[in-house]
Amino acid sequence: MFATQRRGLDPGRLLLSFLLLAAWEAGSGQVRYSVPEEAKHGTFVGRIAQDLGLELAELVPRLFRMASKGGGDLLEVNLQNGILFVNSRIDREELCGRSLECSIHLEVIVERPLQVFHVEVEVKDINDNPPVFSLREQKLLISESKQPDSHFPLEGASDADIGENAQLTYRLSQNEYFSLELPTNSKQIKRLSLILKKSLDREKTPELNMLLTAADRGKPELTGTVQLSVRVLDTNDNDPEFEQSEYKVRLMENADKETLVIRLNATDRDEGVNGEVTYSLTSVKPNGKRLFTLDENDGEVRVNGTLDYEENKFYEIEVQATDKGNPPMAGHCTVLIEILDANDNAPEVTVTSLSLPVPEDTQPSTVIALISVSDRDSGANGQVTCSLMPHSPFKLVSTFKNYYSLVLDGTLDRESVASYELVVTARDGGSPSLWATASVSVEVGDVNDNAPVFAQPEYTVFVKENNAPGCHIFTVSARDADAQENARVAYSLVERRVGERALSSYVSVHAESGKVFALQPLDREELELLQVGVSARDAGAPPLGSNVTLQVFVLDENDNAPALLPPPPPSPWAPPGWPGGAGGGAGVVSQRVARWVGAGQVVAKVRAVDADSGYNAWLSYELQEAASGAASGGARSAFRVGLYTGEISTTRALDEADAARQRLLVLVRDHGEPALTATATVLLWLEDGGPAPKASSRRVVGPAAAAEAALVDVHVYLVVAICAVSSLLVLTLLVYTALRCSAPRGEGACVPGQARLVCSSAVGSWSSSPRRRRLRQQRQRVCSGEGPPKADLMAFSPSLPPGVDKEVGEERQGAGSNHPGQGT
Template sequence: MALLRQDSLVTGQLLRLLLLHTAWEVGSGQVRYSLPEESKQGAFVARLAQDLGLEVSELVSRMFRMVSKGRGDYFEVNLQSGVLFVKSPVDREEVCGQSPLCAIDLEVIVDKPLRIFHVEVEIQDINDNAPVFPVNGLNIFIAESRLPGSRFPLEGASDADIGTNSLLIYTLSPNEHFTLDLQTKNDQTTSADMVLKKPLDREETSVHNLLLTATDGGKPEHTGSVQLLITVLDANDNAPEFNKPVYEIKLLENTANGVLVMTLNATDLDEGTNKDISYYFISHLPPDGRDLFSINSNTGEIRVKGEIDFEVYNVYEIRVEAKDKGNPPLAGHCKILIDVLDVNDNVPELAVTSLSLPVPEDAPPGTVVALISVSDRDSGDNGKVTCSIPPDLPFQLVSTFKNYHSLVLAEAVDRERVSEYKILVTARDEGAPSLSASSSILVPIADVNDNAPAFPQPVYTVFVKENNRPGAHLLSVSASDPDVRENAFVSYSVVERSVGEQQPVSSYISVHSESGHIYGLQPFDYEELQVLQFQVSARDAGFPSLCGNVTVQLFVLDENDNAPAVSPPGSGRGSPGPELVPLSAGAGHVVGKIRAVDADSGYNAWLRYEVQEAGTAGPFRVGVYSGEISTTRALEEADGPSQRLVILVKDHGEPALSATATVSLSLVESPQAVKWDSRQRVGSEGPLVDMNVSLTIAICSVSGLFVLVIVVYVGLRCHRGPEVMCGPGKATVVCSSEVGSWSYSQRQSRNLCVGEVSAKNDLMVFSPNFPHSSENWEEKQQELTPNAAGQVSLWK
């Protein structure tokens, strides 16, 4: 039985230890230290880690950190040893003033798991301040008629220290007439009166110089002194007297200016002017209370003239002097103690310490975001504060210790939906009426690379005129990424592939990696390349990076950059001399044909023929679109033995380009082949080939038989035979865009054969760049109709 009872006792002790350990892990502890003020930098305070039960080796890994609440950064912890030491000396008077208890609150925070410890370091006062009198010298006037035992209040000294260090003892320099009477309360000297112990004789000594010394109770002690200049006066021997030496008044803080506090009344047994009394303030404790109250020197009314604040001072001590108008004047004195009552006039104060900002968008619920402390300078219920945040936010407040709260993540967040949260923290006290204060916490959500760059459209289409300037900007592509920073920094590149004869796309265009501007690296030639299709890739800088692609279709538009090219005269016939025209040729007789081609397409390749100087054409004309040279009337001998025509071949481009061909014609009675000037030029005229007069005379003397042969030959030339469509010529690519220019069509040249004459390029067929069946092509061929000159043109 005894063994069983002992086992139960051991089990109970273990259970209590387990519960105590669990409570320590869940809750927050508080440790208190004390430290003399003005301790040097680096002074040892305590082994904080050991006292808090933390392993020194885990301080760094558990992100050990310490936060000082509101009163400066005076302490620091060595993470290698866990020792709390002084970072900068603490002046208790500067930090806490006259407060009897001076403590600095520290918060120690560790993670994994999160624990918060509250450390209080009490700053102990040392005697580092000497007593100080408000003035360096004090003039006192005493009538010689004053009796021994008369009291003369002296303005006391003040000491910034507290406790025994501020306990003052007053001493007066040795003399035979005066002594000091020290008034004490709660074992502390509150005031000192100088007492006359021997009657004064002005005729013997009119002025007494004394030294009043104040000594504090510190070790070592400090002293302060004031020079007393006592002037002995004659005559008026009754001083004013108050009905009581001390008046106690209660006054609410924030009392308005001008409010009457009290009215003093002193009496004087003298008569006449020696009985007229004036009132004056002679000292204030604390000294700055002098600016908060005023006294009417004639009536003795004391009124408020400044802002009374309970949180600054809750007790004021005022000493008043009532002085008569005798010669010399005499004075009586009293003390006024004013107790200030607290009202709820201070709103709560919030202090926010950020811990984990920004919050990653993939952070789990329960993540600590910030630590919030609230306080109120009022007292009682006026200083009790509750804290709250608005609902419908993915955050919540968790109370940790006293007026400390942790702001934690309550649910998952998405930066692309809400990039940051502005949380309004409200602190409200329990005063009547209640006061509240708010503070906004901006919680940014950190981005995670979970979105790939995306283009606003799947395909970009751009039209570029050929002969573009190398390096010219063609178009810009832009991809957007809803992420931010490096996750949204998009770089562009071209997806490499081969074009044409194994030419890489990068030899034609380049993409600026940052702006997405696409530039042409070389001039495009429509006659070589009409369509360039490639892909641009947009990749962000996240890790891992994500990318998206877009297709770009670049259409090259034709420009009028090729002048018409005139075929060499007599090409295909080999005629070496000038063109011989029989005089018997009638109107409409075809003499020859100008053959010209243009490497451009569309209107840029549509040619027009005309005589450069219409006045020199004589009986000849040239077909506007066929290029055939024919007679306008029957030839006559008056037309001369020879003619020279300068034929201008011009396209329909903007601006138009042209070429010229010079044709020399000799009028003879016998027909010959036409010879063409083998020179052509753009925008200029070639030299004329003059007819050889002697050759003309020789030809004119040919026999009649030869003339008959020529006539038969001319008859055959004038006969219109059946028209025959020859095989297709070389195909040339043209453009016919949606905006009215020619883009992506084909120009098909057909040779039109008329009778026995060599084939002429009279037919130009323009067709769009899309597939068509042979049946459609046959239907289009049926639409061909010859004109009056035997020329046919088909436009599709």
């Protein structure tokens, strides 16, 4: 009784077995069980796990669950042993009414992978409902003139059970006048009636009470009783008679109120008031008396309510025709009304087991949701087809009658479409058809398939040296197209060596904001370019990342004062008697000068160097004062200093009146803002000695005369070249400034983008220092790429005060290509 039903091996059933086997292999199977109604809690129904081919150990890990359509929690499964058992009271009459077939349809769902099984549990009827009469007492009016064998219809009992449990037999209590005529079939077309066995005598027996017992054929037998009260009437001895004892009518369920069902006609052979007939409804089964009305005068039966095929498909109306005799006589007929189905119920759509969100890397053919449809109509009106809109990477797959699976039919990309709004439309086969929709919102889950991306592969940043420690110099930002944790970007420094130190000792980057900070003051004299690598990595699993490079250029500030260099030693090739250098430390120049030196002769030189670059390293020289031990008061100074060469030369010919010891103070100034200075002391000792050279328009003393004479001819070309290069530099700076202003501004110290650097020409004035040249040999070149180390050059067009042009020209003959602030 509780086992799975076995099917025979005849051809029809064999074909059905193959179909069921194919459905089982597709992930859906059907198992049938049976259970009696009113079974106690815990009653064994079947070994559902074993019958479905599932291992007991898989039930919990695979999230075994069971859903019942319309069955509530009547049945339950023990996950420990896989047994289906009764969980609560099952009332077949409440569940299925008087339907001959009553089943509980179960959906068994397991995941990993998702499988759906359909289980049908047939509820067997037991004899738990006794026969019931609608009235406690049935009254019959019978004329004494009735002849024996007259029939008097009785209202039978009804039994809520089915089958044999609802097949009724009747017994009449012992009496001498009446016997029972029983129905001949289950439809009770031949009604239950009393048969008069002998004529009645009202004067002898005016009333007769009997007990009618109805018993079903169940085991054990249940009974119901009704009291029959017979009143014997006198005289009027003809009953009203209908043309037929039974009428059959078909009626659409959507019939309007007051629709005529049938017009009944009963005749009475009596005359006068004994032949006048009125009609009345005695009963409408099942419980449909309020749905129909009967006109008591003309016998018209009309619709009085809303008929529903899905609620009741058949009505049985008992009509009584009663004459107006005294006593009145009655005739009876039955109207059988068959209700025809109309397409008045739209399909119903139910979405279950919706697995959200759906990861974007989900493989095609994965089941996303289960969809069931139903229609309360019958025939073509209840046949439902489903469709899916709009076009999307999903499709509907029919798994069983009125059951569908929502299946992934393509690839997903959350960055393109984050969610899908699907509409499942169920349409029946009626005319016109009815339809219903259900919306399914499918959210696409993110997976980490996008690395963070910077707006540019490289940024250029300018930072002034001597910055405050911890200052913000730039902010990097990377965008990740993923979501949530997969889009949360963390920034870090790509560690490398910068000379002898680690990059992390210079800069740091904030992990969340991407802000880059300078950890210490930068010194351009030590480091001109700092390449900073920043990595952006998301929080996905596994994480993805990308890198960006910051080219940090350190801008020069005037933070180094000019430094004086010691004078060079005397030339080894100086002729006998030539005054040589007297030595001295840095900042003090001591020189012996012959008295016969004429005007315009270079007698000494102050050498200085500035560790800065550009204009901050461009040096100029000024003579602060000229003093000697025996200088004559008010006399014009006999010496001057070259503005950019630092060379001390005579302004006139020396004579005996000049003091033997001359003390000069030379102020060395750079061109920074603010300018920094240094002071050099020049001591000149005038001595007699050595032959006087021949007079010339310009006398040059010492072995440098040959070099100065060689430069006289090229000096003009040098000045022209300096002016041309300086003009080109100004034009380049103007173009660079215009490009920077037109570009979009970014966050940080400069506009993001490829920096344009202007390199000076080798022609023109320049500044350098031995220390800077040594440092540059260890650094990456900014303008010259990967070539050999070069000294920084700066082209400029010096602005000279009026009257000094001639002096500068003369001084450059002795300076050659030297820096204006450095001696040879």
